[in-house]
Amino acid sequence: MSPKYKLTYFDIKGLGECIKYIFAYKGIEYECETVILFTGKGPWNDIKASTPFGQLPVLEVDGKRLYQSQAICQYLANQHDLLTGNAWDDAHNVALASAMQDLIIRVARCYYERNLEMKATLMKDREDNMLPFYYKRFEDILKSRGDFYAGKVSWIDFYMVAGIEAVDGMMGADNVSGKFPFLKSHMERVWNLPKVKEYIANRPPYPR
Numbered sequence: 001m002s003p004k005y006k007l008t009y010f011d012i013k014g015l016g017e018c019i020k021y022i023f024a025y026k027g028i029e030y031e032c033e034t035v036i037l038f039t040g041k042g043p044w045n046d047i048k049a050s051t052p053f054g055q056l057p058v059l060e061v062d063g064k065r066l067y068q069s070q071a072i073c074q075y076l077a078n079q080h081d082l083l084t085g086n087a088w089d090d091a092h093n094v095a096l097a098s099a100m101q102d103l104i105i106r107v108a109r110c111y112y113e114r115n116l117e118m119k120a121t122l123m124k125d126r127e128d129n130m131l132p133f134y135y136k137r138f139e140d141i142l143k144s145r146g147d148f149y150a151g152k153v154s155w156i157d158f159y160m161v162a163g164i165e166a167v168d169g170m171m172g173a174d175n176v177s178g179k180f181p182f183l184k185s186h187m188e189r190v191w192n193l194p195k196v197k198e199y200i201a202n203r204p205p206y207p208r
């Protein structure tokens with residue numbers, strides 16, 4: 001019997017979307033608890049202290065809690081045939097996901113800056129310097145692997161696409177189209193995977 005999954009995450013794409021893509025692609029049933037992300041007060045503040053490290057996503061598997069988006073993705077990948085089957089390539093997947101998370105954190109720090117003048121300056125710097133730095137490298141690495149790593153879809157494909165969506169969502173702009181053609185084609189390949197396409201067409205709109 002397949003395990004009972006429950007994913008808890010916010011009402012944003014963020015680090016929860018890669019997990020939802022995996023569930024969609026594999027046609028896995030799961031319960032989804034969506035927490036409204038208020039800053040300083042409200043539902044999240046009530047729940048935060050009860051989570052393992054004060055953050056989401058958290059995945060419950062038959063009542064046991066797993067946290068950290070990469071660990072969750074790798075666990076699901078292990079259970080549902082989304083690893084590459086090669087230790088070196090799987091390690092490289094983790095390296096790439098970690099680089100993506102470095103970028104997300106750096107952009108998020110500016111996104112939540114309260115001094116609006118400072119925020120505008122920081123975001124402009126991210127757009128002009130940081131994004132091209134990371135996106136160029138992501139493009140080159142993904143390109144060197146072909147359409148999908150090892151000829152098959154692996155969890156990193158979902159992690160990268162959801163990561164770029166999260167970054168560009170915070171930036172309020174599409175920083176890929178017209179600049180990084182392979183990255184864009186990779187995103188489209190993932191978006192067009194069977195079941196993922198259906199999931200995207202039916203997913204409720206996120207506030208950002």
Ligand SMILES: N[C@@H](CCC(=O)N[C@@H](CS)C(=O)NCC(=O)O)C(=O)O
Binds near residue numbers: 048068
């Ligand atoms: N390294 C963690 C980062 C998790 C994280 O940064 N979660 C953010 C949302 S994307 C969060 O919970 N923010 C609310 C808070 O820190 O209070 C992961 O990959 O899961």
